[in-house]
Amino acid sequence: MIRRRDLVRNKHFENGFGVSLRHSVELFRRSKPILIIILLVLTVVSIVGKLDAQTTPVKTLRIRKGQSSILVRGILRPRAKQLYRLSGRAGQRLRVRLVSSRSSFEAFDAVLWVQSRKYYPGNKDTLLLEGVDRHGMTDWSGTLPITGEYEVIISNPDVSDHPIRHSVHYKLEVEIE
Numbered sequence: 001m002i003r004r005r006d007l008v009r010n011k012h013f014e015n016g017f018g019v020s021l022r023h024s025v026e027l028f029r030r031s032k033p034i035l036i037i038i039l040l041v042l043t044v045v046s047i048v049g050k051l052d053a054q055t056t057p058v059k060t061l062r063i064r065k066g067q068s069s070i071l072v073r074g075i076l077r078p079r080a081k082q083l084y085r086l087s088g089r090a091g092q093r094l095r096v097r098l099v100s101s102r103s104s105f106e107a108f109d110a111v112l113w114v115q116s117r118k119y120y121p122g123n124k125d126t127l128l129l130e131g132v133d134r135h136g137m138t139d140w141s142g143t144l145p146i147t148g149e150y151e152v153i154i155s156n157p158d159v160s161d162h163p164i165r166h167s168v169h170y171k172l173e174v175e176i177e
Contacts, residue, residue, distance in 0.1 A: 056153075061086040061174060069175040073101055076110055076156040078165030084152040085117075088144040088176055095141035095175040096152050102169045110156050110168045111136025117149040 061084050063070050074082055088094060100108040113136055115127040128134065129150075131142050136155060144150065156168045 056081045072172040089147045097173040098138045101171045120145040
């Protein structure tokens, strides 16, 4: 029978796999760089997975019969986007307006774009509707060129190099006639 003091004196402990403690420690010392590389790879894979999961959320706007407008409230984290979809018919007039839902003294950095989900006649280089600024805006109105789905994209972009970023509380007013 092996006594504990013999094991301590010889430093010859065995784990459940028949490998001595001394051998296990030596194996760990040799494989430290490999373990570090494996941990780094797992960390990168985890981060990439989280970035993929942060795709732009999509919400569908449905304007009820008898109504011509809808008001949506939301919060955008820094560098985030929110996408709203709505259906419209060619010739309808659409107006979208983005305003802060907080005090007028709060910095409001959000912008919006309005686009068709399909290319339309006379405009084959962009999905943006006529009059929509490529850098974003807070108010747009125009006539829908085709029948189909349209998207309103709201973004809280970086507007400076300042390290402090803040969430934006907004109201989106959508009117369609």
